[in-house]
Amino acid sequence: MPKNILYRPTLIDELITNERLDSYSPIFQHSNDVELVGAYLWNIQVCSALYPLLTAAEVTLRNSINTALTNDLGRFWWRRNTLHYKSFTPGGTEPFAVRAIVSNFSKAADQVRRDKRSRYNIRNARPTHHEIIAKTEFSTWEFILDTEFMAPNLIWPTNLGLVFKGEWPTSSASRMLSSTKDLVKTIREFRNRVSHHEPVWKKFGVRSELEAINHLHEKINKIMQLIKLISPEKEQLVIKNGILSKAQRVCSLNELRHCQHALESKKVKSVTKLCKLASQVSIDNKTEKITLYKHGKTKLLIHPI
Template sequence: MQPPVQPALSHGEFESWLSQPRADRYLSHCNGDIAVAIELYFWNSRLAAAAFSDTCHLEVALRNAYDRQLSARYPDWAVDPASDLFTRTQGIQAAVRKQAELNRRSQQALVDARRGLGSNPQHGKVVAAMTFGFWTKMTDHPRTALFWNPMLSRAFAGSPQRAAVHELVSRINKFRNRLAHNEPVFSTRTGLHDRLADAEALLNLISPATAAVVKANSPVPAIMASCPVSNLV
């Protein structure tokens, strides 16, 4: 049986679809071959979706690890507007100002997450509704004494430094945003291999067993191996 004939696009239609700068990025890796460029674009979409899925597995592990530590001291932190978790400050005036601003943003994020969940939202549903960015801010430097030292450091094995964890989470958060917007993930600027390694390293700090299961079930390696352009990734 003959393979189905693929619909064709002109260069102009491809550029109109993706925008000229983005279309040119694909075409530049394909010697201007529009058919290969389109194939590369859809390959990139599959890879981005698979990598995004893996980071979602990481996010679930991260938020639950953090929630266990926060809830040990503040059981209703996600559902009680009067919880003290995001009202505490300490230190010199400059530190207090930074902590207060981070607290304000966290409180607003909780309000946003509870919206639409009813008048008595379940704790777990609120936690699940928080953005990855919310968890990223939990390890900002001004929160070292109030969040990291007494609580969040216990979410990880091997006693990692706050700065190291924060850097990992921040890089993964930026990477997720690129994946969600279907950006080209083969660009050296995104550091595809490095970001995938970051996600694996962070999940290993939370749960090596979970990291092994996610890695074993990830479609990312197979998709990377099917790249239509040689030596691109």
């Protein structure tokens, strides 16, 4: 049982560290080290549940932009002599967004070469268009939404409706580009926290468990907003395969209590009660801890798939 684990000194003081748990202690209710560490483990589960949602957003954005720009400008559309920008002057300094895109694609191509050399012993590999696209950093797709590329005969607004096929929040292409770039930036920064298993519930002004959980649901809503903006069909794929509902279920007070081993166990002594409980679990999208009395006592967790 988790309550029989010796949490101090090694587990908390050295392997998790008090510095990390100090950020959890004032926010999450706990009466002992089991429940404090449980809040820390809950954050790990939250990261795990959010990652598929974030991946769906990143890959959908990346592929939608790449498809539109490839059809417009051809393969390797990011090359300097192909991807034009508004403030270009011969011999002038490139703006930050342009330099960042060039750098990101160069790093992506180098990474393809390194991978082929280390995995397959292929020397002097020539990365393909799609291999490079797959290795790009998320920031690439934020920079490409810069206003430097918004002008007649540039990629925006020509391709904006081809990339973002959902319902726009505005009829103005320039406002659409600006707001979407801000949305992508917010999601990218959150994705970086999730990827490093940082306390993803943290935000300035969060002072309680409920505020932490509300913050997570705000992020989930923004991720879904981006996916729906790009493709309502991809939104439905995420929903109908349970990716969204799992993220929503894990980002809950109930799941936090489960990780803290503070979830009350419900006694189940009949198949009828078990069926009713299972149905309610599905409706409420929550985890329930049960003790099943049939040929002795069996402890189980039930939750929707």
